[in-house]
Amino acid sequence: MDLTIISTYRCNSKCQMCHIWKNPTLPKDEVSIETLSKLPGGFDNLNVSGGEPTLRKDLAEIIDEVYPKARVVEISSNGLRAHRIVPIIKKYPDIKVRFSLEGDEATSNAIRGEKDGFKIKLEGIRKLQEAGGTDLGFAMVIQDENVAQLAQMYEMTEEMGLELATSTLHNAWQFYKNDNFFYDRLTVARQVEEIISKMLGSWSVKNWFRAYLNLGLIEKILGHDRLIPCVAGTGFAFIDPWSDVWACNVRSDLQLGNLQQQSWEEIMNSEMAKKSIHAVSECSQNCWMVTTARTAMRSEIIPQAPKIGPMAWVVYNKLKSLVGGRIDFDKYIDYSDVRQSPHVPRQSYLGTKEKPIIVTDRQGVDGHYPLKSFVNN
Ligand code: SF4
Numbered sequence: 001m002d003l004t005i006i007s008t009y010r011c012n013s014k015c016q017m018c019h020i021w022k023n024p025t026l027p028k029d030e031v032s033i034e035t036l037s038k039l040p041g042g043f044d045n046l047n048v049s050g051g052e053p054t055l056r057k058d059l060a061e062i063i064d065e066v067y068p069k070a071r072v073v074e075i076s077s078n079g080l081r082a083h084r085i086v087p088i089i090k091k092y093p094d095i096k097v098r099f100s101l102e103g104d105e106a107t108s109n110a111i112r113g114e115k116d117g118f119k120i121k122l123e124g125i126r127k128l129q130e131a132g133g134t135d136l137g138f139a140m141v142i143q144d145e146n147v148a149q150l151a152q153m154y155e156m157t158e159e160m161g162l163e164l165a166t167s168t169l170h171n172a173w174q175f176y177k178n179d180n181f182f183y184d185r186l187t188v189a190r191q192v193e194e195i196i197s198k199m200l201g202s203w204s205v206k207n208w209f210r211a212y213l214n215l216g217l218i219e220k221i222l223g224h225d226r227l228i229p230c231v232a233g234t235g236f237a238f239i240d241p242w243s244d245v246w247a248c249n250v251r252s253d254l255q256l257g258n259l260q261q262q263s264w265e266e267i268m269n270s271e272m273a274k275k276s277i278h279a280v281s282e283c284s285q286n287c288w289m290v291t292t293a294r295t296a297m298r299s300e301i302i303p304q305a306p307k308i309g310p311m312a313w314v315v316y317n318k319l320k321s322l323v324g325g326r327i328d329f330d331k332y333i334d335y336s337d338v339r340q341s342p343h344v345p346r347q348s349y350l351g352t353k354e355k356p357i358i359v360t361d362r363q364g365v366d367g368h369y370p371l372k373s374f375v376n377n
Contacts, residue, residue, distance in 0.1 A: 002236040002295050003043045003070070004249065006174060007031060007062060008051040009241055013078045013100070014113025014349035017141060017169055019176040020051050021113075024356045025241040033058060035243050035260045036065050044303065045096075045294070046070035051241070053077055054084040063088050063095070072096055076139065080117060082124025086131045093132040098165050099125055101138040103146035103153060111145055113349035125162065137163030142217065144183045145346075147191040154195050158202070166195070166210075167289050168217050170376045173369040174238070174249035181341040182221060189221040193329050200314075200321050208318055212310045213293050215332060220288035223339025223377055228296040228307065230287065233277040235295035242368060247276045250287055250376060252369040254279060285376045339377060 008030050011021040046066050053059055054077055067073050073092070075085060079099030089095060102108040105118040114120075121138075128136050138157055142150060150166070157164040168188075169180040182188050192214055199211035216227045233247030233256060240246065243260040245267050254276040257267030267273060299305045306314075317327050329335075362368050 001043055001234070002045040002047070002291055003039070004047040004049055004236070004238045004291060005031065005036065005062070005066070006050060006238060006240045006249070007048055007053045007056050007059070010055045011051040011078070012055065012080055013052065013117070014352070014354070016111055016113065016346045016348055017143060017175070017177065017180050020174070022354070022356050023176045024051070024358065026358075026360065027057075030056070030241045031239060031243045031259070033061055033065050036062060038259055038263055039066065039069055040264050041069045043070035045072045045074060045291075047074040047076055047291070049074075049076035052080070054081040059084060060088055060091075063092065067092055067095075072135075074098065076100075078112065078114070078117070079121035079124045080114065082121075082127050085124075086127055089128050089131040089133045093134050095133070096135040096137075097125075097128055097133060098137050098139040098163070100141070101153070102140055102143075103149035107146050107149060110348040110350050111141075111143070113352070115350065125160070129161070135163070137165060139165040139167070142166055142168045142188065142192065142221070143346075144188055147188045150191060151194040151198060154198055163206070165290055166214055166217060168221055170220075170250070170287060170289065171374045172250045172376075173252040173371070173374050174240075176369075176371065178371050178374045179342075179344040180346075181344050183343060185222050185338050185341070186335065189218045189333070189335070192218050192221070193327070196329075197321070197327055200317055200327065208314045209297070209306060209310065211317070212297070212313055213288075213290070215313070216288045216293050218329075218333055220286050220376075222333070222335070222337065223341070224286060224334070224337065226286050226288060226296070228293075228309065230280055230283055230285075230292055231295050232280045232283075232292065233273065234280075235298070236291050240368070244365070244368075247273075247280055248287070248292065249289075250285065250374050251279075251283070252365060252372060252374065255365065287376050341377075 009025040074096040099121045102111040108118045171178045196211045196214045199207040238246045238249045245256040247254040256273040297310045
């Protein structure tokens with residue numbers, strides 16, 4: 001199982017597609033190391049994210065606690081405070097680190113509301129490379145404003161010896177946002193094709209399967225059904241800053257339990273978990289985030305191997321690319337079927353004075369996630 005620990009909702013970016021920064025948690029309420037010590041071992045990918053995890057004073061201790069419990073430990077950061085991660089990488093060079101970067105300097109800084117963010121992240125990632133990091137990269141949220149720079153971002157990361165993780169706009173309780181919609185789904189979707197071709201043309205097996213992940217992103221962008229059913233609650237789970245455990249980070253009705261009050265075993269065997277996992281099997285949302293997609297792609301028999309479908313797609317199209325053939329995207333994707341969605345303008349918060357709203361008495365799920373409804377279709 002993959003696990004994401006949302007260690008805090010404090011954040012020092014001001015993203016236009018994620019409003020965590022407007023809804024910070026209080027440090028005293030955030031999931032403690034004592035609570036995390038109740039996690040069992042044996043996770044596959046364990047991601048320490050936020051908000052911005054480097055704002056946790058005890059990030060190094062959190063990593064010490066979870067490192068032995070997973071095959072891969074990941075830190076998802078905005079990259080503005082790389083100095084907090086350098087000592088962690090010196091101690092555990094194989095920790096996966098992804099810094100959010102949304103395109104070239106002007107685009108990334110505007111989308112993320114970060115003054116000088118682009119330069120700071122590039123310097124930061126180099127510091128992690130110097131510290132000996134072996135699995136470093138950037139993560140990009142594909143949206144109308146940056147999709148034209150996707151291929152360029154991929155080339156930049158390849159040249160720098162880094163990875164590029166991609167996701168797209170979506171709505172989720174984790175982001176305190178339920179009105180993220182593409183302006184022009186078809187144009188965005190078509191521009192993802194280039195990176196798929198480039199990834200399949202590379203000599204990295206990881207990139208070949210990322211090509212398939214990006215194929216799923218095209219379906220998601222157009223509003224089509226998922227390529228593979230979701231495995232929320234069984235293949236992956238989330239812990240939020242209040243120690244609540246969730247099947248996914250999208251629907252705020254899929255809670256599994258609370259790690260402060262229960263053991264992991266009690267949570268996983270609870271009636272609440274059973275009900276939520278059943279609801280997942282009937283969920284009609286078309287989420288395709290890295291966590292949901294990667295876990296859904298895994299074989300149920302050999303978890304380190306992919307399912308037959310993605311494997312067959314990768315092998316066929318890799319062989320085709322080797323003999324100079326092009327991927328026939330129209331064979332896989334019905335571009336005539338584009339879901340309509342409302343036009344909700346996004347605004348850059350770069351240079352704005354808007355401040356986080358500190359709420360001291362957020363009680364229960366309704367207090368934590370007042371927007372309640374989070375839909376991706
Ligand atoms: S498809 Fe449904 S259960 Fe799966 S991540 Fe999306 S909202 Fe959650």
